[in-house]
Amino acid sequence: MAEWGERLAGVRGVLLDISGVLYDGGEDGGAAIAGSVEAVARLKRSGLKVRFCTNESQKARGALVGLLRQMGFTISKGEVTAPAPAACLVLRERGLRPHLLVHEGIRSEFDQIDMSNPNCVVIADAGEDFSYQNMNKAFQVLMELENPVLISLGKGRYYKETSGLKLDVGAYMKALEYACGIKAEVVGKPSPEFFKSALKEMGVDAHQAIMIGDDIVGDVGGAQRCGMRALQVRTGKFRPSDEHHPEVKADGYVDNLAEAVDLLLLHSDK
Amino acid sequence: MAEWGERLAGVRGVLLDISGVLYDGGEDGGAAIAGSVEAVARLKRSGLKVRFCTNESQKARGALVGLLRQMGFTISKGEVTAPAPAACLVLRERGLRPHLLVHEGIRSEFDQIDMSNPNCVVIADAGEDFSYQNMNKAFQVLMELENPVLISLGKGRYYKETSGLKLDVGAYMKALEYACGIKAEVVGKPSPEFFKSALKEMGVDAHQAIMIGDDIVGDVGGAQRCGMRALQVRTGKFRPSDEHHPEVKADGYVDNLAEAVDLLLLHSDK
Numbered sequence: 001m002a003e004w005g006e007r008l009a010g011v012r013g014v015l016l017d018i019s020g021v022l023y024d025g026g027e028d029g030g031a032a033i034a035g036s037v038e039a040v041a042r043l044k045r046s047g048l049k050v051r052f053c054t055n056e057s058q059k060a061r062g063a064l065v066g067l068l069r070q071m072g073f074t075i076s077k078g079e080v081t082a083p084a085p086a087a088c089l090v091l092r093e094r095g096l097r098p099h100l101l102v103h104e105g106i107r108s109e110f111d112q113i114d115m116s117n118p119n120c121v122v123i124a125d126a127g128e129d130f131s132y133q134n135m136n137k138a139f140q141v142l143m144e145l146e147n148p149v150l151i152s153l154g155k156g157r158y159y160k161e162t163s164g165l166k167l168d169v170g171a172y173m174k175a176l177e178y179a180c181g182i183k184a185e186v187v188g189k190p191s192p193e194f195f196k197s198a199l200k201e202m203g204v205d206a207h208q209a210i211m212i213g214d215d216i217v218g219d220v221g222g223a224q225r226c227g228m229r230a231l232q233v234r235t236g237k238f239r240p241s242d243e244h245h246p247e248v249k250a251d252g253y254v255d256n257l258a259e260a261v262d263l264l265l266l267h268s269d270k
Numbered sequence: 271m272a273e274w275g276e277r278l279a280g281v282r283g284v285l286l287d288i289s290g291v292l293y294d295g296g297e298d299g300g301a302a303i304a305g306s307v308e309a310v311a312r313l314k315r316s317g318l319k320v321r322f323c324t325n326e327s328q329k330a331r332g333a334l335v336g337l338l339r340q341m342g343f344t345i346s347k348g349e350v351t352a353p354a355p356a357a358c359l360v361l362r363e364r365g366l367r368p369h370l371l372v373h374e375g376i377r378s379e380f381d382q383i384d385m386s387n388p389n390c391v392v393i394a395d396a397g398e399d400f401s402y403q404n405m406n407k408a409f410q411v412l413m414e415l416e417n418p419v420l421i422s423l424g425k426g427r428y429y430k431e432t433s434g435l436k437l438d439v440g441a442y443m444k445a446l447e448y449a450c451g452i453k454a455e456v457v458g459k460p461s462p463e464f465f466k467s468a469l470k471e472m473g474v475d476a477h478q479a480i481m482i483g484d485d486i487v488g489d490v491g492g493a494q495r496c497g498m499r500a501l502q503v504r505t506g507k508f509r510p511s512d513e514h515h516p517e518v519k520a521d522g523y524v525d526n527l528a529e530a531v532d533l534l535l536l537h538s539d540k
Contacts (some may be wrong), residue, residue: 033530128401128402143428157449179427180427210355
């Protein structure tokens with residue numbers, strides 16, 4: 001593999017995944033990953049542009065940012081690209097009125113959206129709210145529509161909490177796709193539109209940007225398909241087999257965000 | 271389309287799906303479909319061989335037969351081919367110790383199976399037991415196995431109860447397949463092994479047998495791929511679009527089991 005200097009040359013902006021990179025979530029609120037608080041602070045001081053690009057769909061951005069600030073991170077709501085606000089834009093543009101299958105914590109993001117007489121379903125990481133009853137209700141809404149539209153906030157397979165691996169929204173999206181014989185529209189990583197909106201908000205072109213994430217497919221593969229570079233951290237949902245993934249090869253694998261930032265500060269153009 | 275006489279010539283044995291053909295299930299136990307009790311009785315008196323071939327995986331065979339007898343059907347446990355007993359054979363043959371994600375009502379079928387230290391997951395139509403917690407547990411068991419084995423009792427998309435459409439096991443099978451990056455093994459319709467075991471138990475060759483079901487893919491398509499003929503009834507989960515299915519064309523569509531039996535008694539060889 002090329003030297004780090006070559007691999008990181010010309011990087012001007014950094015997109016950071018949040019869960020599994022900054023912190024591991026959990027019922028107790030979760031915990032910062034060792035070294036990540038300082039790594040974000042150093043990155044922000046470095047002159048590189050920084051933006052957070054998350055598929056978090058259990059917590060509204062305000063609550064997520066509040067939690068991270070409590071852990072010591074320097075982060076504000078305006079720096080976060082997240083799927084719920086992106087989905088609201090889509091719903092408005094297309095006159096869609098959603099039935100929501102989402103976690104209680106994210107409902108407030110949809111406060112301004114008309115939800116009467118639903119003509120689509122929006123699914124997000126609902127956690128314990130993925131009950132049979134709630135899944136069945138979403139299924140029935142879709143089956144009653146002439147042109148069923150299913151919008152999924154991300155399509156992650158699973159994520160890691162302090163208590164272990166947890167099923168993510170992608171699994172339940174697949175269940176509804178199969179039951180209804182339809183294909184969901186994904187808003188969030190790895191959708192190219194989503195990465196592009198994050199790049200635009202950061203003000204950096206794809207070839208000058210690098211994504212740092214724990215998901216080999218959603219973060220690394222998705223960013224690379226947009227023309228960005230991407231590093232995978234060995235924290236969060238990382239599994240050793242990811243380094244031999246049949247389809248996706250990261251531009252580099254690092255132990256954690258702290259190591260990624262060390263390398264970036266050494267080798268990127270500031 | 272050819273005349274019924276031609277389409278039904280040489281039929282000597284009839285496989286009957288249960289749910290959606292004999293009765294529609296429901297929280298209240300469900301209700302016989304009009305004309306089906308008499309149709310089964312006439313069929314049995316006709317000299318044609320009859321066997322029941324179901325993907326029912328919420329109720330043990332004894333309970334299912336008991337419910338049907340209460341509704342007036344003439345049926346015994348030994349006439350029913352069902353996925354749970356078939357799965358038990360597979361588990362024994364391969365030394366598999368299952369973690370069960372199934373409905374309480376079917377656990378008794380696995381009474382003789384070693385379930386210590388699980389090395390596979392068996393999933394069935396668990397209904398309300400498809401909680402996030404139970405799905406997550408099954409997911410975690412699979413992710414801890416070096417060679418994860420997922421056995422699914424059928425792969426139906428949905429079925430119809432008296433209260434409406436309900437998600438079937440296939441949707442949850444797809445969720446676990448996607449989350450774990452694996453392919454499930456299906457025991458039940460439309461698996462060819464399952465149809466063949468039903469034919470063997472009935473003592474009739476595939477080309478002399480006909481399947482009657484409400485599922486265009488699971489019943490009709492599956493039986494046809496085994497060399498059988500198949501009729502779809504317009505009861506249960508039938509939807510008008512099934513008659514224009516892109517991949518499967520039944521040998522005939524009938525309003526209900528009573529009409530199917532009328533035609534069989536007129537045209538088949540007894």
